[in-house]
Amino acid sequence: MARDSLLPFALPDIGEEEEREVLEALRSGWITTGPKTKAFEQQFAERVGAKHAIAVNSCTAALHLSLEAIGVSEGDEVITSPYTFAASAEVIRHSGARPVFVDVDPITFNIDPALVAKAVTPRTRAIIAIDIAGLPADLDAIGAIAREHGVRVVEDAAHAFPTRYHGRMVGSISDFTCFSFYATKTIATGEGGMITTDDDDAANRCRVLSLHGIGRDAWKRQNADRPWFYEIVAPGYKYNLTDIASALGLAQLRRADAMWRRRREIAERYNDALRDVAALQIPADSPDAQHAWHLYMLRVQPAQLTIGRAEFIQELRRRNIATSVHFIPLHLHPYYRETYGYAPDDFPIAVAQYEREISLPIHTRMSDADVEDVIEAVTAIVHAHRRDATGAAASARA
Numbered sequence: 001m002a003r004d005s006l007l008p009f010a011l012p013d014i015g016e017e018e019e020r021e022v023l024e025a026l027r028s029g030w031i032t033t034g035p036k037t038k039a040f041e042q043q044f045a046e047r048v049g050a051k052h053a054i055a056v057n058s059c060t061a062a063l064h065l066s067l068e069a070i071g072v073s074e075g076d077e078v079i080t081s082p083y084t085f086a087a088s089a090e091v092i093r094h095s096g097a098r099p100v101f102v103d104v105d106p107i108t109f110n111i112d113p114a115l116v117a118k119a120v121t122p123r124t125r126a127i128i129a130i131d132i133a134g135l136p137a138d139l140d141a142i143g144a145i146a147r148e149h150g151v152r153v154v155e156d157a158a159h160a161f162p163t164r165y166h167g168r169m170v171g172s173i174s175d176f177t178c179f180s181f182y183a184t185k186t187i188a189t190g191e192g193g194m195i196t197t198d199d200d201d202a203a204n205r206c207r208v209l210s211l212h213g214i215g216r217d218a219w220k221r222q223n224a225d226r227p228w229f230y231e232i233v234a235p236g237y238k239y240n241l242t243d244i245a246s247a248l249g250l251a252q253l254r255r256a257d258a259m260w261r262r263r264r265e266i267a268e269r270y271n272d273a274l275r276d277v278a279a280l281q282i283p284a285d286s287p288d289a290q291h292a293w294h295l296y297m298l299r300v301q302p303a304q305l306t307i308g309r310a311e312f313i314q315e316l317r318r319r320n321i322a323t324s325v326h327f328i329p330l331h332l333h334p335y336y337r338e339t340y341g342y343a344p345d346d347f348p349i350a351v352a353q354y355e356r357e358i359s360l361p362i363h364t365r366m367s368d369a370d371v372e373d374v375i376e377a378v379t380a381i382v383h384a385h386r387r388d389a390t391g392a393a394a395s396a397r398a
């Protein structure tokens with residue numbers, strides 16, 4: 001039996017606490033970067049165990065500033081995975097450097113450290129490792145390669161809050177960690193991001209570059225002897241986060257663990273229901289990690305089904321279940337194909353996994369009944385389109 005209303009793929013979870021915080025910001029008279037942002041930065045740094053947290057208006061800005069703080073520029077190379085969103089690689093271009101893709105691990109979708117090691121050249125300045133779905137990349141191996149070659153690690157943790165790797169919070173491990181608070185992410189401020197780092201100089205540089213390269217921000221100027229005075233020390237950017245957004249962030253941060261537990265509960269229910277379905281592959285997890293479960297990346301086994309991934313998604317939509325696909329590998333997109341001459345089979349694992357992937361809804365505004373609707377729809381579609389052992393369509397026997 002199909003649902004009578006569409007289950008959204010993702011929804012922000014905004015309640016009374018968020019409303020109260022935002023109202024307080026609105027009524028305070030200080031709506032851009034100010035006391036709420038300072039508090040959000042301090043509490044976020046404490047939560048992940050980082051020395052510094054710099055709030056910015058997106059994870060894309062966070063990634064860009066991290067590369068700028070490292071000093072990545074024209075002629076440099078930055079190694080990353082094609083299995084990611086646009087942001088992870090476009091920032092490499094913003095810094096004038098060349099994105100060097102390497103393929104992923106077929107189980108986790110995360111960058112393969114052995115291939116990273118082979119891709120390092122004298123021009124390599126940084127490695128951008130993405131924690132896909134909220135499962136951390138192989139940070140020990142990547143960190144060791146980076147130290148060996150004197151390059152820095154920028155972790156794209158857009159999916160990875162709250163996440164642990166060998167007991168440590170993501171945000172306290174890599175040279176730079178970049179988080180996203182985009183509307184669909186695990187904590188949401190509409191648009192927003194955070195850089196965490198233990199490097200004092202880099203933190204200062206990110207902070208200065210986030211607001212026009214001005215030495216001190218407007219809120220701090222309020223308290224100075226000469227509030228009108230400022231100095232431009234670099235051609236910076238306009239990447240600061242507003243206090244309206246930070247107000248949302250403060251409330252979301254307080255609820256982050258409860259929201260994470262609910263997402264984990266949904267993931268475990270999906271896993272239990274779908275683990276033994278031969279036509280499906282449930283997402284990877286790791287005993288060494290705390291998975292954030294930002295995404296539930298299911299894979300179909302095409303050989304076991306008479307329909308492809310696209311038809312599977314259409315069938316789910318017909319049953320009022322919205323889904324998504326993560327990710328169309330970057331090297332398949334016209335810009336990267338045409339600029340760097342990449343061909344689809346340059347990264348065969350990324351392409352093979354992409355072609356089988358369907359992201360199921362996993363968010364805290366889903367009820368238990370919604371979760372069961374998804375399971376019922378997925379299993380019904382598998383049942384209706386199963387291929388038997390001889391390769392014939394199950395329905396052909398009927």
Ligand SMILES: *Cc1c(COP(=O)(O)O)cnc(C)c1O
Pocket residue numbers: 057058059060061084085087088130156158159179180181182191192193
């Ligand atoms: C969402 C996302 C980003 C960008 O986040 P914004 O805050 O929207 O800039 C970067 N990397 C990955 C992997 C993402 O999913």
